[in-house]
Amino acid sequence: MSEPMIVCRGVWKIFGPDAVRMLETHDRSLSRAETEARTGHIIAVKDASFRVAKGECFVVMGLSGSGKSTLVRCLTRLIEPTDGKIMISGQDVTRMSRRALLTLRRNKVAMVFQHFGLFPHRKVLENISYGLEVRGVGLKDRLAKAAKILDLVGLGGWGDRYPRELSGGMQQRVGLARALAVDPEILIFDEPFSALDPLIRRDMQNELLELQNRLQKTLVFITHDFPEAIRMGDRIAIMKDGEIVQTGTSEDIVANPADSYVADFTEDVPRYKVLSAGTVMRPTALSDPGTAPVRSSDRIDSLINRLADADSALPVVDDGGAVVGEIDASIVMKAMQTTPGPALADGADCAKAEGPGGRQTGSTMIGQSAAKQSTGASIPTPKRQIRLR
Ligand SMILES: Nc1ncnc2c1ncn2[C@@H]1O[C@H](COP(=O)(O)OP(=O)(O)O)[C@@H](O)[C@H]1O
């Protein structure tokens, strides 16, 4: 596991007249609603903990008001956390001087917002080069760099236009280009595509995934849309009333939602596009992998033809080629149920570990039982793309 790029430990943000004292004296186990009723303070973020690996896309998902924007703004102290610790590249952000914070925000972390946040009176190229201008880069160099980035986001030739002359999707490309222009290690996206029409939104998601494959930045991506979270995220943290209630891969979350709030999000997800053979397989007496075994990481939708044509169960192998289970058409059909039937519920001995600030689900197995499971304490290697629809 690589050194995490971002570590967020026990972070709280409370809005109100006396937030620090309130947190010191208050019963921290009380819910947001109880706290507000008793003290008039609003818990925007409650004891949030997570880590983001270098090159990972970490999604923060939750309903409006669940604390997503506040949480990610705490990462660079655009909002000052009331308590907790934040480390970026091993540096303690919570102890940084104003000057160090400015350097961090100018050089290392860039943000993309829902409503683009472009300067209306500046042309596209001038918008993109803004961060370089702040840094003191000369006019010629910064415009040259901006033109390069403009090509990268597919807007070559639009540099002399004003933002108002561009569609919403194009404006958001400019927003992305502006963030990329300073060559940050970390990009934070706060619902960047939520204002876009569905088809444009999908294009933008795909383009960002392709860019990410090439650039391998560390991404923190906020959305309130679960299909978008699944498309974009290596892992997803789900927030509710300020708390992270579950963190895991999309497969972990779909296979084992932590509670009914999470389960509601997963209900419409086509499970065969998210679950893998290793998650739905059953234990086996087979030891011979044969000539064409199923890999444990193979997604079910890629196996449907083979399973439909097979007379008997197929062996499932791990990365080292050892047989770890078997899979057949009936297992797959049962796994497609949104609400697991008795056969699946019996096997609910999934690997689950309580991580600080929310449940962390690891590699999970629904179905009979797991041959081998990880605890979920580690950060998986980016980037596994799961694309829906
Ligand atoms: N400056 C503020 N003062 C008081 N309450 C705030 C402030 N900013 C956010 N909140 C409250 O904190 C909670 C979380 O807000 P936010 O982080 O914007 O959620 P999200 O981004 O998930 O929609 C909400 O209840 C919101 O009303």
Ligand SMILES: [Mg+2]
């Ligand atoms: Mg928000």
